Amino acid sequence: MVTILSYSERADLQLELASLANELISKLGGGVSVSALIGYNVKGNADMLSKYFDRVFIIDSENLKLFDLSNYVSALMEVVNKVKPDIILVSGNRRGGAVASALSAVLDVGCVTEVVKVEVINNDVITYRSAYGGLGQARTRVLTTPKIIAVKPGAYQRSTVTKNGTVEELKVDLKKSEIELVDMKPKEAGVKLNEADIVVVAGRGVKKREDLQMLDELAKILGGVLGCSRPLSADLGWFPNWVGMSGVTIKPRLYIGIGVSGQIQHVAGIRDSKIIVAINIDPNAPIFEYVDYGIVGDLYKVVPKLIDELKKIRQR
Amino acid sequence: MPNIIVCVKHSYDVQQLRYDKTSRKFLLAEAPKKMSDMDRRAVEEALRIKEKHGGKVIALTVGNQDSIDTIRQAYAMGVDEGYAVIDKDFESYDTNNVALILAQAIRKIGNFDLVLFGSASTDGYSRQVPPKVAMYLGLPFINFVREIRLEGNYVLATSDYEDGLYTYRVKLPALIAVTLDINEPRTPTPAAILRASRKPVTQWTLKDLGVGALKKYFEVLDSYMPETPRKHVIFDASSDDKIPDAVQKLIDALRREGVI
Numbered sequence: 017m018v019t020i021l022s023y024s025e026r027a028d029l030q031l032e033l034a035s036l037a038n039e040l041i042s043k044l045g046g047g048v049s050v051s052a053l054i055g056y057n058v059k060g061n062a063d064m065l066s067k068y069f070d071r072v073f074i075i076d077s078e079n080l081k082l083f084d085l086s087n088y089v090s091a092l093m094e095v096v097n098k099v100k101p102d103i104i105l106v107s108g109n110r111r112g113g114a115v116a117s118a119l120s121a122v123l124d125v126g127c128v129t130e131v132v133k134v135e136v137i138n139n140d141v142i143t144y145r146s147a148y149g150g151l152g153q154a155r156t157r158v159l160t161t162p163k164i165i166a167v168k169p170g171a172y173q174r175s176t177v178t179k180n181g182t183v184e185e186l187k188v189d190l191k192k193s194e195i196e197l198v199d200m201k202p203k204e205a206g207v208k209l210n211e212a213d214i215v216v217v218a219g220r221g222v223k224k225r226e227d228l229q230m231l232d233e234l235a236k237i238l239g240g241v242l243g244c245s246r247p248l249s250a251d252l253g254w255f256p257n258w259v260g261m262s263g264v265t266i267k268p269r270l271y272i273g274i275g276v277s278g279q280i281q282h283v284a285g286i287r288d289s290k291i292i293v294a295i296n297i298d299p300n301a302p303i304f305e306y307v308d309y310g311i312v313g314d315l316y317k318v319v320p321k322l323i324d325e326l327k328k329i330r331q332r
Numbered sequence: 333m334p335n336i337i338v339c340v341k342h343s344y345d346v347q348q349l350r351y352d353k354t355s356r357k358f359l360l361a362e363a364p365k366k367m368s369d370m371d372r373r374a375v376e377e378a379l380r381i382k383e384k385h386g387g388k389v390i391a392l393t394v395g396n397q398d399s400i401d402t403i404r405q406a407y408a409m410g411v412d413e414g415y416a417v418i419d420k421d422f423e424s425y426d427t428n429n430v431a432l433i434l435a436q437a438i439r440k441i442g443n444f445d446l447v448l449f450g451s452a453s454t455d456g457y458s459r460q461v462p463p464k465v466a467m468y469l470g471l472p473f474i475n476f477v478r479e480i481r482l483e484g485n486y487v488l489a490t491s492d493y494e495d496g497l498y499t500y501r502v503k504l505p506a507l508i509a510v511t512l513d514i515n516e517p518r519t520p521t522p523a524a525i526l527r528a529s530r531k532p533v534t535q536w537t538l539k540d541l542g543v544g545a546l547k548k549y550f551e552v553l554d555s556y557m558p559e560t561p562r563k564h565v566i567f568d569a570s571s572d573d574k575i576p577d578a579v580q581k582l583i584d585a586l587r588r589e590g591v592i
């Protein structure tokens with residue numbers, strides 16, 4: 017009987033962890049799935065989570081309003097001490113990855129982050145993660161109990177297996193954080209790149225912001241969405257997020273990179289796409305090593321033609 | 333006048349890492365290394381703080397003998413002091429081990445106001461070390477920072493999270509990890525590189541830090557270049573007359589694949 021504890025500050029990511037927790041429980045010979053619901057004014061999510069986990073523990077405190085890592089770890093420790101998990105799953109978004117790491121230091125156990133797949137072989141839990149900056153893959157293993165596994169958002173589908181879990185609230189004494197929030201600028205939500213079937217990605221080969229319209233039109237004709245490589249978001253601010261290892265990992269049916277050179281940090285985030293297409297003026301661009309189909313040419317000439325031809329097909 | 337310790341890693345230059353086509357293993361022995369990209373920005377940020385507020389910038393690394401190169405790179409950028417914890421078994425360390433050693437070294441250096449890290453290393457990219465060191469040292473921690481401002485005994489730092497930019501204020505000492513976006517690091521002059529090669533690097537062993545046998549928390553079973561068979565069909569549209577044909581062939585191919 018294993019106990020698997022799942023934590024993410026986001027309820028939607030908790031449901032991805034629920035899938036993996038159920039899978040591990042069945043492969044490890046049965047057990048219970050536990051969800052830690054931690055934050056401020058988060059009780060509203062408990063009923064929803066209890067439909068996907070066997071047990072839900074709530075820790076709701078004003079001192080969790082601000083993301084102070086040591087307070088989040090203290091809260092999570094309370095649940096860990098209560099249920100004594102064998103495996104702790106954390107969704108590895110930016111906050112989650114830090115929570116997993118810090119918890120591993122405090123519990124003095126091992127932790128693996130950036131995990132895209134978990135396998136059970138002879139009762140051993142094997143984790144797959146990227147290696148060497150996204151270039152390769154590594155098979156890894158946490159050697160302690162509990163094991164902390166931080167899973168990349170989007171690596172698992174949200175659970176659809178419904179349960180009738182219990183809900184319990186725990187009280188923890190948390191100190192007031194030494195950190196103070198003085199300003200917060202929300203980001204526009206942007207399109208959900210990792211949920212789209214077809215993703216057109218604009219790279220630095222796109223010269224002006226206005227030119228994105230053309231790429232957006234292409235994406236729309238194909239029924240897809242438009243994303244970008246890191247420089248267009250991080251340096252130029254044209255998009256709220258980007259595709260790649262340090263951005264969003266995607267696995268659409270069709271990826272089309274336009275004016276994207278194909279540096280490994282970008283490729284790391286598209287590698288599992290079904291079909292990869294690139295349009296690039298440079299025949300030696302690294303992206304061509306990773307494509308199913310490529311066009312060597314000027315995007316400013318190729319994309320308009322592509323749009324025209326696709327329109328003709330749609331009209332027929 | 334703040335004293336800043338910047339932790340830097342001598343990383344594989346992953347852009348230049350090659351692999352054996354049959355075994356699909358990485359050719360690590362011949363792979364060039366350099367200071368990790370985000371760490372370089374942490375050094376730059378520390379130097380900018382010093383230029384404004386005075387104080388001292390100290391670079392610290394843990395690694396193999398060759399990691400001293402990274403301290404030399406930091407010297408060439410302009411840091412004041414360099415420390416390297418050298419251990420021949422470094423390659424087998426996990427993040428718990430590295431964080432523990434760095435925390436011990438930071439304690440031994442002592443007398444600091446700010447500890448800076450890159451949020452992730454270029455090769456490992458686990459993002460685990462900075463939060464762990466913060467826990468070991470009991471320091472307040474601000475992660476994914478793209479802007480830092482010092483105000484007296486306080487630091488203001490803007491964190492880049494998926495949902496927004498959060499600016500926090502905290503009293504020093506604190507630990508901050510920075511992203512690629514924080515600055516564009518300087519390129520050292522040849523003269524600075526030459527001077528750096530003569531600067532002394534304080535070298536410590538684990539014993540010097542009072543670190544005994546290291547527990548094993550995590551292991552890499554193997555790493556390899558995954559096989560993702562791709563078709564590699566390239567259509568040439570490099571001259572205008574070839575564009576219609578290339579576009580038509582692409583559309584035909586995508587329809588055959590059933591993706592459009």
Ligand SMILES: Cc1cc2nc3c(=O)[nH]c(=O)nc-3n(C[C@H](O)[C@H](O)[C@H](O)COP(=O)(O)OP(=O)(O)OC[C@H]3O[C@@H](n4cnc5c(N)ncnc54)[C@H](O)[C@@H]3O)c2cc1C
Nearest residue numbers: 219220221245246260261262263275277281282297298315
């Ligand atoms: C730690 C780290 C993490 C990173 N994470 C990410 C990440 O998650 N995602 C990411 O994208 N990047 C990431 N990067 C950055 C990455 O290394 C590259 O710098 C980036 O992906 C390059 O973006 P690009 O391909 O759009 O631009 P460039 O590399 O500048 O490429 C532009 C391409 O456009 C082509 N081009 C130019 N003009 C035309 C034209 N008229 N028609 C057709 N093609 C044209 C050029 O031939 C070139 O190949 C990361 C880097 C580091 C160090």
